[in-house]
Amino acid sequence: MDSHDRLLTAYVAGKLDRAQARRWDEHLLECERCWRAVREDRAGRQAAQMLRQPAPPGLADRVAFAVEMTASGGTTALRRSRSPAQPDHLGRRARWLLAGAGMVAAGVAITLTLILLPGGHQAAGLPAAVAAVARYAQAIPSQAGDQHSPSVGRAAPVEVGRPVTVTAGGQRIVLRTWRLGGAEAVVAVSDHPFPMPGRAQRVSNGGMAWSARLGRLGLYCLNGRTSELVAAPVPAAELAALAARLQVA
Amino acid sequence: MGADHRAFLDATIPHLDVVWQVARHAAGKGQDPEDLVQETFLRAYAGFGSYRGGNTRAWLAAICLNAARSQARRRRRRPWEVPGPALLDALPWYRADGAEGAADVADVVIADLEAEKVSRCLALLPEPQRVCIVLVDVAGYTAREAAEALGCPRGTVLARVHRGRRRLAQLLAEAGVSHGQP
Numbered sequence: 001m002d003s004h005d006r007l008l009t010a011y012v013a014g015k016l017d018r019a020q021a022r023r024w025d026e027h028l029l030e031c032e033r034c035w036r037a038v039r040e041d042r043a044g045r046q047a048a049q050m051l052r053q054p055a056p057p058g059l060a061d062r063v064a065f066a067v068e069m070t071a072s073g074g075t076t077a078l079r080r081s082r083s084p085a086q087p088d089h090l091g092r093r094a095r096w097l098l099a100g101a102g103m104v105a106a107g108v109a110i111t112l113t114l115i116l117l118p119g120g121h122q123a124a125g126l127p128a129a130v131a132a133v134a135r136y137a138q139a140i141p142s143q144a145g146d147q148h149s150p151s152v153g154r155a156a157p158v159e160v161g162r163p164v165t166v167t168a169g170g171q172r173i174v175l176r177t178w179r180l181g182g183a184e185a186v187v188a189v190s191d192h193p194f195p196m197p198g199r200a201q202r203v204s205n206g207g208m209a210w211s212a213r214l215g216r217l218g219l220y221c222l223n224g225r226t227s228e229l230v231a232a233p234v235p236a237a238e239l240a241a242l243a244a245r246l247q248v249a
Numbered sequence: 250m251g252a253d254h255r256a257f258l259d260a261t262i263p264h265l266d267v268v269w270q271v272a273r274h275a276a277g278k279g280q281d282p283e284d285l286v287q288e289t290f291l292r293a294y295a296g297f298g299s300y301r302g303g304n305t306r307a308w309l310a311a312i313c314l315n316a317a318r319s320q321a322r323r324r325r326r327r328p329w330e331v332p333g334p335a336l337l338d339a340l341p342w343y344r345a346d347g348a349e350g351a352a353d354v355a356d357v358v359i360a361d362l363e364a365e366k367v368s369r370c371l372a373l374l375p376e377p378q379r380v381c382i383v384l385v386d387v388a389g390y391t392a393r394e395a396a397e398a399l400g401c402p403r404g405t406v407l408a409r410v411h412r413g414r415r416r417l418a419q420l421l422a423e424a425g426v427s428h429g430q431p
Contacts, residue, residue, distance in 0.1 A: 009408050044415055044421075047367045048382050049386055053269075064262065071294070
């Protein structure tokens with residue numbers, strides 16, 4: 001690029017001082033080559049600017065959720081040590097923003113540590129993909145689980161909010177929240193099987209299924225063409241029925 | 250404990266939209282731009298503890314471009330989508346110098362452009378020009394920010410943007426996208 005071209009580049013970028021720009025204005029009246037270059041530059045810029053597109057709704061919440069989950073040690077991509085049992089209100093906020101569940105009564109006390117086993121300790125060796133689903137479902141109020149039993153069998157599932165996509169443990173996971181009467185459950189779907197946690201149990205009559213208990217949260221995984229993991233604060237004995245109501249697999 | 254994620258999100262989420270613009274055009278074929286945005290922020294979070302400030306937008310753009318390249322390497326393919334044969338077939342032979350024989354695109358007004366065609370013509374540009382146009386014209390970075398993100402002089406960015414815009418305009422004219430009279 002010679003000095004003439006450098007000046008032309010500076011001119012179209014608006015980087016020349018007033019006197020230089022005036023000289024170039026005069027030059028363009030006489031130089032067809034430079035005038036063509038200026039007009040092509042403007043046309044190209046106009047075309048490129050057409051490609052601007054607002055970020056999809058929910059992307060900021062997805063990113064915040066992923067970061068918050070990582071901060072708590074919930075992904076394998078970015079392993080971090082963490083201090084035990086830190087309350088984390090961002091996760092709760094993000095989850096409800098994601099699920100669009102603002103109608104849920106405020107003030108429900110939820111301690112959003114990552115995954116708590118009954119003793120209050122973080123689950124060791126819990127697969128990242130399962131941890132991500134459990135963390136997402138952790139914000140379901142306990143009341144919902146306590147009241148679900150009378151109505152689960154009758155109510156038609158209603159989706160709450162919109163689906164959320166996360167990536168954890170190398171798995172792309174689509175999370176949907178469903179309400180059945182007074183109960184809520186998260187259904188996670190992935191193309192890859194959710195790894196079976198160490199404390200999980202194989203479900204009889206379902207060689208590809210397993211269930212696990214993480215504190216008050218029950219997990220039920222059924223592997224078919226896709227792998228589907230139901231997470232809800234319900235008794236273990238009712239997980240399979242709940243999954244059936246949600247037409248899992 | 251890692252970096253304070255609230256401070257990180259406060260500092261970076263306001264720039265989500267520009268990262269999205271970069272990710273949309275940096276994501277390779279079969280790569281979800283939203284996944285790339287998430288990966289960008291997770292990588293940025295991992296490095297936030299050692300981040301010494303500066304231009305956050307430029308920092309995020311550099312991470313996004315690196316993440317796209319890393320993923321593309323893993324897929325053993327170039328990070329930028331190669332235009333389909335249909336568009337290439339539709340384009341007459343393009344004269345690189347843009348001078349003699351090329352249509353005088355300055356005599357036409359770009360109107361009713363279809364974003365998809367613009368995007369596919371953009372994909373025909375050499376990567377350095379393409380990246381600079383995405384940063385400056387699509388995402389709205391200043392030349393100085395783009396230079397910081399790419400680790401090159403500002404003058405280089407300006408030159409690449411200028412050359413890239415001209416070639417983009419010529420490609421669109423050749424493809425018959427531009428039409429009408431001023």
